[in-house]
Amino acid sequence: MNLITIIGRMTKDTEINQTGKVAANTIAVDRAMKDADGNKVTDFINLRWLGEKKAQFAQNYITKGQKIAIEGSLCIDNYKDKDGNNKQFVYINVNNTEFCESKGNAQPKSSGDEFMQVSEDDMNGLPF
Numbered sequence: 757m758n759l760i761t762i763i764g765r766m767t768k769d770t771e772i773n774q775t776g777k778v779a780a781n782t783i784a785v786d787r788a789m790k791d792a793d794g795n796k797v798t799d800f801i802n803l804r805w806l807g808e809k810k811a812q813f814a815q816n817y818i819t820k821g822q823k824i825a826i827e828g829s830l831c832i833d834n835y836k837d838k839d840g841n842n843k844q845f846v847y848i849n850v851n852n853t854e855f856c857e858s859k860g861n862a863q864p865k866s867s868g869d870e871f872m873q874v875s876e877d878d879m880n881g882l883p884f
Contacts, residue, residue: 758829766822772815779805779814802847823856
């Protein structure tokens with residue numbers, strides 16, 4: 757079974773090819789472990805949305821900085837460069853895309869220590 761699910765942030769706006777049937781982007785995904793110096797390690801993974809509908813969706817809605825979850829399959833394309841050297845292009849063929857943040861998520865995140873302010877009118881409608 758070839759199934760990959762990852763969550764990360766988009767590194768740029770999604771680009772679509774001239775045929776309109778392939779969209780491309782890169783997602784930045786933090787590793788769970790740090791390097792030997794204690795620094796965070798981030799992988800940059802190529803993504804492809806294949807097919808006209810998926811490509812148009814990606815181009816219209818997936819932009820730089822967005823946090824998304826993707827599900828897809830790992831693809832490795834082998835080819836020879838202009839000098840005849842064997843090369844590989846590794847990417848995820850995206851099947852499903854989920855947005856992890858709301859569009860208007862510009863407010864700073866709460867630390868969880870604050871209480872929500874509720875008016876007296878709102879309190880009167882509570883069943884307890």
